[in-house]
Amino acid sequence: MKYVQRFSEQPADQLMMAMIGSMAFICALSGCFYMLISGNAESKLYTMTSLTVSLFSWGMYGIQKSIPKDSPYSKLITPALIFLVVVVITLYNPMALQQMWVALIFFPIMLSLLVDYRMYLYGIVIFIIYFSIFHIFGPTVNNEGLSPIIMATTKAVYALGTMILGGIISLTFHQHKKRVEAAAFQQQKQQVINLLQCFIPVGERKTQTSRKEIGEMSALLKALVTQYGGGLRVQEWEIDLLSLLHFVSRVKLPDYMFEKEGKLSEFEFEVVQEHCYMAKELCEGIPDFLEVEKAFLYHHEKVDGTGYPYQLSGNQIPLLSQMLGLVEVFLALTTPRSYREEMSQHEAYVEIQKLVGKSFRGDIVDAFGKVIG
Secondary structure, three states, X not given: OHHHHHHHOOOHHHHHHHHHHHHHHHHHHHHHHHHHHHOOHHHHHHHHHHHHHHHHHHHHHHHHHHOOOOOOOHHHHHHHHHHHHXXXXXXXXXXXXXXXXXXXXXXXXHHHXXXXXXXXXXXXXXXHHHHHHHHHHOOOOOOOOOOHHHHHHHHHHHHHHXXXXXXXXXXXXXXXXXXXXXXXXXXXXXXXXXHHHOXXXXXXXXXXXXXXXXXXXXXXXXHHHHHHOOOOOOOHHHHHHHHHHHHHHHHHOOHXXXXXXXXXXXXXXXHHHHHHHHXXXXXXXXXXXXXXXXHHHOOOOOOOOOOOOOOOOHHHOOHHHHHHHHHHHHHHHOOOEOOEOOOOHHHHHHHHHOOEOOOEOHHHHHHHHHHOO
């Protein structure tokens, strides 16, 4: 059972090569047995052809096993080989079969099982070209009195049918893959959210603030993104996750720093910068989290290049990072602290306007002004 399981876990293209190699080898054995009994030339030709296909298939199987799995060429070996075998068989026709063209129409179905939808379409173009050339310039066969038009129509209908069937199979696989990837992403996203939510009580205790700030930041960010427009594409879940990350990231800071007045020491400043890496630490390597990761990593950068952690400036800073940083400042100014009273929204916005060209872009500050009225 262990060997069967290991065999079934191999990629489909390698299994296809193994299947073709095994079937051809069985045909070679039966041909060899029949050749020993009859001794005729046809059985010898059948045996040699089957053995050649078997050796070639197993040889390609060995090449596939040696190629790294992430190589873009590994999955193209099998369809290329199958197409080559089909071309050789249909042109050479070792068994002198009258309707060898039938072997051609199985190629789209086999192709659909081996490659993605885009590669399937490329393969079909090649198939159509060869199918047309074969029937125009290929070997002529006896159509048993059938009209050439009827025979050509029949071949075209069969070819079209297998292409459509192969397209349906390929599209079904593509849709299934998308559903699996979407389900996996939803699971990853929920795991990250669940992990962060576990730290909300810790963040409330350390900062003496309420988790309501998460919702306030999310609402302001969504309104700012909508107001700004400009082709900025941000999904709601990304904003919700950024707001949650921003609140929870404070758990990385020592308690006393939330009450400290005055300038931070060099060491304390380095500690503060560490919270910018929280999204990178949680989401690195997950493509769907890339925008969240970048937005959070750079939300303390300033347009004049004096921010942290990388001292980016101007357009080097993502728009969403600028927006997150602006909303953070606004909420900080309008939230009471032990060492100062909170500002009104108007007073806070006046202070933010003073930071145009230093910390924030003017167009983002203008859009935020419209958001808070």
